[in-house]
Amino acid sequence: MSATPREDRLVPAPAVRDPTLRDVAELAGVSPRTVSNVVNGYARVTPDTRAKVERALAQLDYQPNLLARSLANGRSGQILVVVPYLDTPYFSELLQAVIPRARTRGYDVLIDQTDGDPRHEAALLRRRSRGLRYDGMLFSPLGLSQDELRDRDQALPLVVLGERSSDGGFDHVGIDDVAASRDAVRHLVACGRRRIAAIGDQPYRTGEAAQRRTEGYRQALAEAGLPVDESLVVQTPRFNRADGARAMEALLALPDPPDAVFAYSDLVALGAVHVLHRVGLRVPDDVAVVGYDDIEDGRYSNPTISTVSPDKAAIAREAVDRLLGRVEGARTGRGEEILVDYALVPRQSTRGGSSEEGRGSEEGRE
């Protein structure tokens, strides 16, 4: 039996074993400590020994065991991103921006989807934070009220998306929903509409995001001196196409249907437009529609959808940076409220015509 490069074993070594820090140390003739220093660029190392170590590193094609590293230093290098639905364009577009941002900071992304189930969401919040596979959580809740959001493991860094937090219980990143909604409805008013419906209100204590949009809607109507016809405010369980379609059908069944619709998401808008087309009504001629989120579908749909466009790149950037700031201890203290930019983007569904246009910034707000 020929001698192996590694010390002898009683049992035959496994066919192939990845090189460890120890192997590198032996080959380089230094201690594991030194190799670790080189690998992590920590303490100063003599150019001489560094060269030796690096040669060994290369020769063995060493790659650190991330699990072991995590266990030793108590950091997983992963963050968890929680969304209600992955196949909702708004969330997938957001994730598309979040993942590279996290990666440039050296973190991998775990994903969970809750289907908006309050129990699932609550469980995620209360899970003991240490010994977990992630160092922090980016959370887009749907079924939880503000109070429930506060009842959580305070040790786990948390940034909440899309819900308003006024009380410093956690960091929050989003846009000013009331102002954005007001702008959207102002736009419809400016287009000469008078019977403006709102689709997407939610009565629950968990529907605060929806309620802020409704608030903006009311403010804009009040400004314009228009009455609020409560029968034009339609509630929906969620913000998807099917909800938009159903709500639109209900509105059309009214004795005096609306001449415009403010939809609380682009999907809702698309669902509404779908129904309008089916019954032979023209958009925007008969009914103008404005949506919310600026998902890609709305830029290619027929007609294209006027919408409130949140700066998703900014949301992703702010959210990831705030979260990792807490993870890495650079930030402490009370949660902050971060409002990012948004813009109202008029397209065919309110203006008609057939031209495409890029992301406008008119009526942009902060």
Next chain:
Amino acid sequence: MSATPREDRLVPAPAVRDPTLRDVAELAGVSPRTVSNVVNGYARVTPDTRAKVERALAQLDYQPNLLARSLANGRSGQILVVVPYLDTPYFSELLQAVIPRARTRGYDVLIDQTDGDPRHEAALLRRRSRGLRYDGMLFSPLGLSQDELRDRDQALPLVVLGERSSDGGFDHVGIDDVAASRDAVRHLVACGRRRIAAIGDQPYRTGEAAQRRTEGYRQALAEAGLPVDESLVVQTPRFNRADGARAMEALLALPDPPDAVFAYSDLVALGAVHVLHRVGLRVPDDVAVVGYDDIEDGRYSNPTISTVSPDKAAIAREAVDRLLGRVEGARTGRGEEILVDYALVPRQSTRGGSSEEGRGSEEGRE
């Protein structure tokens, strides 16, 4: 100083420390081994001691440190899912199905997106598998050829989605693209179309998926005795709306434009329809369009898009189960080719009308 419940320490204990297996063992008066057995439901344990342990478990609200567990048993309990774009509906809908499937099997999901970058993809394949944070990889490649897919770390369980593998180098899950494309074009022929364009061909060695669709297109035309006009086969760099729009513009600039389009994805179809509307052509009256993927957008667009509908739930199920079969050692040996069901779903973009319909299974295959 009052006595602490834990053994004395020379330095003050950290303000709060999560209970470990050891803590539980001490409290219950048994060995860590036994606690481990109870927690993992391994060996048989006396009801008596089990009760003791469980009481201690509950009292301390013990939760295992997953990192430590992973390091000890060499399994992370995570799989990595790699897609080119997260905000492409096909992929996000697939992920929506994959995540719960993995979770029911006890695995968490890490996500990476490559933007179709061949270097990124190749790096992922070659990364040393041990010491990684994931036990297996579900991979939807875009920029890699079959050969490049084979050049990988064989130790990492891998299931490939959406590319055809005939050679057992890895497991593959998908639908029969040639047959599905043939069905799609047959459908257009059956609708009385004669000048049928194809949008989405790709010439590269990495464009094999696209080339199979083109093959099906040619077969269907040949069957119908129709000539293949190469100017009607338009190549696109990717499969998104913008590509579909550009390709459609090019087709309309032809001296003799098509009366039907087979688009290699629903996004391409939507982009094409967008352009057709803009120039005032009617779908399907002037130009019929059939897509591929059956994404939700196509069920609510105007018109709704006829499409090839792969059984995404089956793809997710088969892919996750095959992958975990290998991860857990239940499966070994050569890679298999798994073909799942698909159906051609006719909608307004080929048939006209304005009714909605659910997922049809007519012309379903395989």
Next chain:
DNA sequence: TTGAAAGCGCTAACAG
């Protein structure tokens, strides 16, 4: 600057 050694918290051989 570098080495020795003690963990991180859990699993699993190996007794008993």
Next chain:
DNA sequence: CTGTTAGCGCTTTCAA
């Protein structure tokens, strides 16, 4: 059935 114990591979305090 349960206890003892030796790691998993890395980081990091403490000495030298």
